[in-house]
Amino acid sequence: xxxxxxxxxxxxxxxxxxxxxxxxxxxxxxxxxxxxxxxxxxxxxxxxxxxxxxxxxxxxxxxxxxxxxxxxxxxxxxxxxxxxxxxxxxxxxxxxxxxxxxxxxxxxxxxxxxxxxxxxxxxxxxxxxxxxxxxxxxxxxxxxxxxxxxxxxxxxxxxxxxxxxxxxxxxxxxxxxxxxxxxxxxxxxxxxxxxxxxxxxxxxxxxxxxxxxxxxxxxxxxxxxxxxxxxxxxxxxxxxxxxxxxxxxxxxxxxxxxxxxxxxxxxxxxxxxxxxxxxxxxxxxxxxxxxxxxxxxxxxxxxxxxxxxxxxxxxxxxxxxxxxxxxxxxxxxxxxxxxxxxxxxxxxxxxxxxxxxxxxxxxxxxxxxxxxxxxxxxxxxxxxxxxxxxxxxxxxxxxxxxxxxxxxxxxxxxxxxxxxxxxxxxxxxxxxxxxxxxxxxxxxxxxxxxxxxxxx
Amino acid sequence: xxxxxxxxxxxxxxxxxxxxxxxxxxxxxxxxxxxxxxxxxxxxxxxxxxxxxxxxxxxxxxxxxxxxxxxxxxxxxxxxxxxxxxxxxxxxxxxxxxxxxxxxxxxxxxxxxxxxxxxxxxxxxxxxxxxxxxxxxxxxxxxxxxxxxxxxxxxxxxxxxxxxxxxxxxxxxxxxxxxxxxxxxxxxxxxxxxxxxxxxxxxxxxxxxxxxxxxxxxxxxxxxxxxxxxxxxxxxxxxxxxxxxxxxxxxxxxxxxxxxxxxxxxxxxxxxxxxxxxxxxxxxxxxxxxxxxxxxxxxxxxxxxxxxxxxxxxxxxxxxxxxxxxxxxxxxxxxxxxxxxxxxxxxxxxxxxxxxxxxxxxxxxxxxxxxxxxxxxxxxxxxxxxxxxxxxxxxxxxxxxxxxxxxxxxxxxxxxxxxxxxxxxxxxxxxxxxxxxxxxxxxxxxxxxxxxxxxx
Numbered sequence: 001x002x003x004x005x006x007x008x009x010x011x012x013x014x015x016x017x018x019x020x021x022x023x024x025x026x027x028x029x030x031x032x033x034x035x036x037x038x039x040x041x042x043x044x045x046x047x048x049x050x051x052x053x054x055x056x057x058x059x060x061x062x063x064x065x066x067x068x069x070x071x072x073x074x075x076x077x078x079x080x081x082x083x084x085x086x087x088x089x090x091x092x093x094x095x096x097x098x099x100x101x102x103x104x105x106x107x108x109x110x111x112x113x114x115x116x117x118x119x120x121x122x123x124x125x126x127x128x129x130x131x132x133x134x135x136x137x138x139x140x141x142x143x144x145x146x147x148x149x150x151x152x153x154x155x156x157x158x159x160x161x162x163x164x165x166x167x168x169x170x171x172x173x174x175x176x177x178x179x180x181x182x183x184x185x186x187x188x189x190x191x192x193x194x195x196x197x198x199x200x201x202x203x204x205x206x207x208x209x210x211x212x213x214x215x216x217x218x219x220x221x222x223x224x225x226x227x228x229x230x231x232x233x234x235x236x237x238x239x240x241x242x243x244x245x246x247x248x249x250x251x252x253x254x255x256x257x258x259x260x261x262x263x264x265x266x267x268x269x270x271x272x273x274x275x276x277x278x279x280x281x282x283x284x285x286x287x288x289x290x291x292x293x294x295x296x297x298x299x300x301x302x303x304x305x306x307x308x309x310x311x312x313x314x315x316x317x318x319x320x321x322x323x324x325x326x327x328x329x330x331x332x333x334x335x336x337x338x339x340x341x342x343x344x345x346x347x348x349x350x351x352x353x354x355x356x357x358x359x360x361x362x363x364x365x366x367x368x369x370x371x372x373x374x375x376x377x378x379x380x381x382x383x384x385x386x387x388x389x390x391x392x393x394x395x396x397x398x399x400x401x402x403x404x405x406x407x408x409x410x411x412x413x414x415x416x417x418x419x420x421x422x423x424x425x426x427x428x429x430x431x432x433x434x435x436x437x438x439x440x441x442x443x444x445x446x447x448x449x450x451x452x453x454x455x456x
Numbered sequence: 457x458x459x460x461x462x463x464x465x466x467x468x469x470x471x472x473x474x475x476x477x478x479x480x481x482x483x484x485x486x487x488x489x490x491x492x493x494x495x496x497x498x499x500x501x502x503x504x505x506x507x508x509x510x511x512x513x514x515x516x517x518x519x520x521x522x523x524x525x526x527x528x529x530x531x532x533x534x535x536x537x538x539x540x541x542x543x544x545x546x547x548x549x550x551x552x553x554x555x556x557x558x559x560x561x562x563x564x565x566x567x568x569x570x571x572x573x574x575x576x577x578x579x580x581x582x583x584x585x586x587x588x589x590x591x592x593x594x595x596x597x598x599x600x601x602x603x604x605x606x607x608x609x610x611x612x613x614x615x616x617x618x619x620x621x622x623x624x625x626x627x628x629x630x631x632x633x634x635x636x637x638x639x640x641x642x643x644x645x646x647x648x649x650x651x652x653x654x655x656x657x658x659x660x661x662x663x664x665x666x667x668x669x670x671x672x673x674x675x676x677x678x679x680x681x682x683x684x685x686x687x688x689x690x691x692x693x694x695x696x697x698x699x700x701x702x703x704x705x706x707x708x709x710x711x712x713x714x715x716x717x718x719x720x721x722x723x724x725x726x727x728x729x730x731x732x733x734x735x736x737x738x739x740x741x742x743x744x745x746x747x748x749x750x751x752x753x754x755x756x757x758x759x760x761x762x763x764x765x766x767x768x769x770x771x772x773x774x775x776x777x778x779x780x781x782x783x784x785x786x787x788x789x790x791x792x793x794x795x796x797x798x799x800x801x802x803x804x805x806x807x808x809x810x811x812x813x814x815x816x817x818x819x820x821x822x823x824x825x826x827x828x829x830x831x832x833x834x835x836x837x838x839x840x841x842x843x844x845x846x847x848x849x850x851x852x853x854x855x856x857x858x859x860x861x862x863x864x865x866x867x868x869x870x871x872x873x874x875x876x877x878x879x880x881x882x883x884x885x886x887x888x889x890x891x892x893x894x895x896x897x898x899x900x901x902x903x904x905x906x907x908x909x910x911x912x
Contacts, residue, residue: 006469007469110838117838154836172880173881173884176880176881180840180887378637379610383566384636421629421877424628427633428628428635
């Protein structure tokens with residue numbers, strides 16, 4: 001064990017980035033523009049104003065500004081829980097017997113339990129600064145909703161959360177924590193919106209989906225003058241706000257004279273992965289370094305590995321702008337046996353473009369193997385990971401074991417996005433053997449692909 | 457807001473203490489000795505061997521050694537999650553409008569969710585080092601059981617946990633997390649021990665209690681050669697292992713030129729409070745400084761504020777040695793409406809002596825006011841506190857509001873022992889107004905006092 005590198009590398013408060021990094025400014029080819037589904041033309045900032053507050057609409061479309069200053073009020077909030085630690089997984093390395101050096105950027109040390117708070121703080125701040133009264137959003141596993149509830153409580157905004165029905169029923173404690181922070185939480189689909197009522201009418205027993213919940217939240221925003229919609233992933237603005245994860249990782253690794261050979265992150269909509277890899281992807285694009293970048297997704301929701309690179313809606317009711325993404329189709333419904341998040345039908349346009357252009361790899365992993373990795377990690381590193389984060393752990397372990405075979409001392413960095421305290425039902429299913437894997441057949445994926453709009 | 461003091465003060469890995477601090481060595485009057493209930497004489501180290509492993513039996517009775525070296529294997533484990541941060545509650549101060557400076561030592565950033573891991577690691581290490589195969593323990597709220605499960609998993613020991621029935625039923629996720637770390641968990645009283653069967657026979661509908669669960673775990677230890685008993689609070693050895701909390705707090709406060717006017721901790725059995733206050737109590741005893749030290753307990757389990765200072769058993773079945781403690785009597789049964797931990801009938805002998813000798817104050821607070829404080833804290837500091845920790849928050853807020861009235865800029869340090877992720881049932885009860893307070897009458901306390909042994 002190297003004595004010179006501590007188990008936990010903490011930066012100082014002054015090391016919290018002063019600006020977010022906008023990877024798009026350094027991409028040689030920009031991702032295809034978001035389209036107005038009515039006109040088929042690139043959407044304008046003004047067309048986004050009914051959905052997003054102005055500052056965020058601007059950030060969503062800004063492909064040019066390399067660094068965007070973080071408002072002081074946002075940095076003040078960040079100081080409560082950031083910088084997050086970069087951790088050396090000495091004990092996991094020892095348990096695996098690998099010569100690889102494993103680092104993880106741990107984003108779970110805040111009450112929301114995940115990295116989601118990084119963007120929630122920013123989105124709530126801009127809404128408050130523009131004089132809005134409230135926000136509406138969706139949540140799946142509950143981490144994003146909790147983060148938004150915290151941020152809205154802090155800045156004094158109302159929050160309405162549409163929680164995917166299957167999670168709402170499985171995770172009553174997630175609901176309680178959001179309510180502790182003052183949020184109003186509905187099971188989605190709900191009878192509080194037209195889109196929710198329509199889906200309930202056609203399928204009363206639906207489990208719900210992120211796509212449906214997004215439709216409901218967007219509807220609340222566009223039909224209430226003082227409210228706007230916020231989303232915890234996929235969007236360019238979210239990846240921007242999450243870039244602090246990557247920037248802090250670079251700074252911490254510089255302190256210990258390290259640079260990763262492999263960067264690994266779980267990918268649902270891409271918020272964590274996009275934030276973690278931003279500076280490393282830039283190094284690849286700019287020819288400064290050539291780390292492998294690996295996205296890890298569930299086999300049951302395989303946007304990268306089995307999706308199509310196509311224009312699609314971000315929601316099920318087809319009310320949002322169109323984005324060019326790796327997608328399973330906005331009509332895709334994830335299997336009910338799927339634990340945790342990473343259920344979204346599509347992938348961040350920025351990450352989709354990076355993947356399409358060969359800057360990034362993707363692998364899909366089965367959930368029982370994910371929980372096996374999670375349990376091993378917990379026993380040796382004493383942090384119980386969120387199931388989402390455990391996807392990255394699975395692939396990290398796989399890569400570390402390859403190093404064991406080859407003898408290579410690779411440096412691996414992965415994103416430990418959050419903790420699994422609210423996922424004990426899934427852990428219990430893994431422990432008692434009742435957890436199953438689900439690999440969709442091509443026929444299973446067909447309805448989703450059939451739902452793709454005929455555009456682009 | 458002072459610019460010079462960050463929100464989070466992190467020490468380096470090298471600042472993890474090399475030795476625990478044994479406050480007993482500096483107490484002018486030692487606490488009364490533990491007695492063998494059979495002989496009425498002070499118990500010997502050897503008499504403790506059937507219950508505790510040898511090193512811990514020695515630590516339990518060692519009143520002389522001021523600093524006890526922390527084994528390297530224990531420090532290596534500590535490095536995964538320590539030093540814990542000292543946090544400045546700028547946002548809470550602002551919300552209260554107080555001139556007081558509020559600091560908290562946050563022990564919740566590990567999967568066990570609390571400070572309990574500090575002693576669990578030590579106890580598991582010594583057991584493994586002496587060649588034992590397993591340990592048995594009790595858990596109430598589940599934090600101690602989780603901590604022991606983590607520690608035993610790490611060192612490769614079997615663990616049997618007797619979980620107080622009411623918690624076992626209310627907190628299935630706590631059970632799942634202990635099982636994730638490989639522990640065997642029984643609802644207590646259980647049919648696996650003589651003491652459990654006896655209590656079930658006399659009261660089949662009992663809610664269980666820590667005292668009963670201790671009886672069962674001790675029975676497993678003394679009837680299995682390769683097993684010993686471990687306890688998460690009350691014991692002198694536990695306070696010793698928790699002294700790192702106080703030592704790190706002193707070091708972090710020195711870095712920012714601070715010293716507390718008031719030190720506040722919640723008190724159930726005293727593990728956190730004893731660890732946090734050890735160096736500050738020493739300063740008082742040695743005349744170096746004179747901070748107020750305040751223990752905060754629930755009105756429903758008022759060991760300090762309404763208990764008797766008397767010899768008592770540590771368990772309900774009266775199988776343990778006798779200790780001189782502030783106690784409600786080993787037959788005391790906490791009210792079922794009481795949320796979270798801090799349910800133990802008695803208080804650490806060391807803290808009892810400090811309180812008796814006037815080095816410490818104690819206050820009792822009602823649980824609805826505790827959850828009010830918890831919710832306020834969460835909204836402003838973004839950490840959802842454990843109900844136990846929130847007792848300290850309640851009194852911290854009360855003291856800070858007194859400063860607001862008087863204009864005094866007092867420096868307050870409190871122990872934030874853990875997070876409340878597994879306590880959402882109680883939070884939900886607080887939110888929906890169904891949480892009630894319970895102030896026992898003198899008649900309610902009588903059965904407990906009647907159960908006190910006629911000794912000393």
